[in-house]
Amino acid sequence: MNIEPTDTFLLDEFLPYQLCVAANQVSRSFAERFRRDFGISIAEWRVLAHLSRAVAVSVREIHACVDMDKSKISRAAARLEQAGYVTKRENPGDRRLVELELTATGRALVAELLPVALQFQRDLLRRLGAKGPAVREAMRSMIREAPGAG
Template identity: 50%
Template sequence: MTIGFDLDEFVPYLVNVLGTRLSVELGAEYGERFGISIPEWRVLAHLSQNDHVSVREIYRRVEMDKVKVSRAATRLEAAGLIVKEIPDDDRRLVALTLTAKGQNVVAEIVDMALDFERRFLAKLEPSEQETFRRLLKRMLA
């Protein structure tokens, strides 16, 4: 036993557990309905905010390794949700773009995700929700 260390009070542990729990619970909802995994959703969500994005940009942004992003992109392409393109100006990169079908799926999942977020934040008072968001953004900055 380490003196002065309580895992249940250790902020990195608590944040990791909360983040994982939220991802898994939300993932179960959209996974059941759309057959989309957590890595696939992260790729779709990122593409919904940024068109023509490279695999490299996505794995840097969504905190996943390159292999997971590449596998997710391959599955999403097979499902007709994204297209992969090799830009003429840099043939080493693979740019990803949502298809119309992908945009529709993202729109439906976003509705689910926002409802999930509302249910999660409802555990806090409105002022606590604002503080929680502000603190999260500060810590991520």
């Protein structure tokens, strides 16, 4: 109802900017950690994280779940295959599909990754304090519907 005095605009107080900077910083330190300790990128981490839940998954399913471009997933999967962490096999029932599956090495890597990722999240939540759950809920509500779609 009130009209804010916006004669001076402060970018630091602009929520989309704050959100972008926060996400970039978190993403950067997370990526640096995973790159240094495990030699994988965020895209590869996401693919591995999704594969940890299922036996054989197609690129399409990951694309439907993980908010990454098809091509990004495809290239990440190619790198993971070359590194020996996943295998790619064509689905005999539908030969368009590619079944991605973790190798034994891949499962061992995931077993190392998950605790590190969870610890990272815990550190993040600790710094958020009591606001943690509200932030998570807020992220979800922002993700659901696109802001500019209306």
